[in-house]
Amino acid sequence: MQNYETQIKEMLKSGIITEQDASELIKKMKRTKVLELHKAKITEPKKQGSRWQTYIKREDGSDRKISAMSEEKLYDKLYDHYTINQVPTMVGFYDTWVDYRKSKGKVDSTIDRYDDYLNKYYLPHPISKKQLNKITKEDLEKFYNPLIEEGMTYKLLCGMRVILKNMMEYGCKQGIISYSSFDDAEINSEACIPEEKKSAKTRIFYEDEIDAMFKALNIEMEKYPDITVMHGIKLLFTKGVRVAEIAAIKESDINFDIKEIYINRMESYEKIKLPNGKKEKIITVVPHGKGKNKYAKRWLQLTDVEIEWIKEVIAINRENGFEDDGYLFVDDRGRYTVRAFTYRITKMWKTFAPEVEVKSAHDIRRTVASQMFYGGFDIGYIREYLGHSSKKTTDEYIYNIKKDKENREMLKNCFSGINGLRGTNS
Structure with a gap:
């Protein structure tokens, strides 16, 4: 911006533009710069003689009100705050950076994780x-x-x-800082402790647990024939889709002629800031936008059994007059949310394993990945099927689908021939 002002002054000096033109250009560029950096609402005067006002961040992250008698003077103050008087602190620049990350496709669950890291690691530190x-x-x-x-x-x-690393990179792009100290910093990442892969016992459903879940689902379906969530949970076990995807499927996503289903959207949520400064989550459905993941949108083959489940759901919807913008899993109140599916999974699990830690909808997804892997599918195909952005992610989903007792028995049988040769001369 300061370089731009210099260019305008040179143009003025050489007679290319008038003083009025130069003044208007500088005002416009100042306003553009402020709007890039300032995310708080700017309030107009409510009555004659009142002031324009807004809030800026102090170094400790708290809000400070600033005001001016005219809009132009308020923008001058904001411009000075952001470009002349100070470079923002890390905490002062955080909200601007978060908005930038959202514009690059980062979902609110990722932003929540950033918030957690900010509160746990950064804010307590100078x-x-x-x-x-x-x-x-x-x-x-x-x-x-x-x-x-x-x-x-x-x-x-x-x-x-x-x-902080991406914040400084973004600051460089915006011209707020000229250099990121990360370029020279020696951070001893090699000293990090190894990542322990959790036991399959807590990450996937074993075969007997799947059987027990389906029995529990069938009983629940008999008790509550108009609730179609159970049909959706069965599809989770056979299709391995995200629970946020199953909750967002529409009837129009199913092609009965070619027996395929199109996964192209998911339930998400937005965080809105309330007047009191607190944030509230609003549940919504968005077109599939897992960042730049080209595998997120995908067609999946349906078996005859799965087709029957889906037709049962549609029939229940028609009989009861359930409808909500074409969504498949609905009741008289509208679309079933992720919470409805996770509640039923927890309820079903507790009917046969109340003493064991509940396994989640995402554990079902890991189960499908593991079953496919041990069924002979290539890891690249599993990645596409699950809609992962990388094979590395898919690899982390693969767990041994057999219990310890079965593995020990297989090892015993595998080496029984060799063990029988011990003590013989060769």
Whole structure:
């Protein structure tokens, strides 16, 4: 912006533009710069003699009201705040950076994770109160390396580090700072503790558990014939889709002629800021937007049994007059949300394993991935089927589908021939 002002002054000096033109151009560019950085609402005067007003962030992250008698003077104050008087602190720039990440496709669940990391790691530390241009490589090393030494996995480090790292990169792009200290910082990521893969016992449904779930679902369907959530849970076990995807399926997504279903949207939520400053979640359905994942939207083959389940759901909807914008899983109140599916999964699990930790809808998804892998499917195909952005993610979904007792018996049988040769001469 300051370079642009210099160019305008040079154009004025050489007679290319008039003083009035120069003044208007500078005002316009100042306003554009402010609107890029300032996310708080600007309030017009409610009566004659009142002032224009808004809020800016103090270094500690709290709000400070500023006002002016005219809109132009308020924008001048805001421009000075963002570009002349100070470079924002990490916490002061956080909301602007979050809006930028949202524009790049980051969903609210990811933003929630950023919020958690901000509150847990950054806010208690002085680095969050430093201006971005004053954060040195030594500051970064003194902040991250002790956290690693205390015991941090590489996955967690990457997840929480991206906040400040990407914030400084974005600050460079916006011309707020000229350099990111991350370029020179020596962060000892090799000292991170290994990521422990959780036991299959808690991550997938074993075959006997699947049988028990289906029996429980069938009983529930007999009790509540007009509730179609149970049909959807059965599809989770056979299709391996995300529960947020099953909740967003429409009748128009099913092609009965070719026996396929189109996965192209999902339930999500938006966070809106209330007048009191608190945030509230609003449930919504969005076109499939898992970042830049080209595999998210996909057609999946349907078996004859699955076709029958879907036709049963449609018949129940017609008989009862259930309808909500064409969604498949609905009742008299509208579309079933993710919560309805997770509630039933928990309820069904507790009918046959009340003493065991409840397994989730995402554990069903891991189960499908593992079954496909041990059924001989290529990892690349499983990735496309599940809609993962990378094979690495898919690999993390693969667990041994047999219980420990079965594995021990298989090992015993596998080496029985060799064990029988012990003590013989060869």
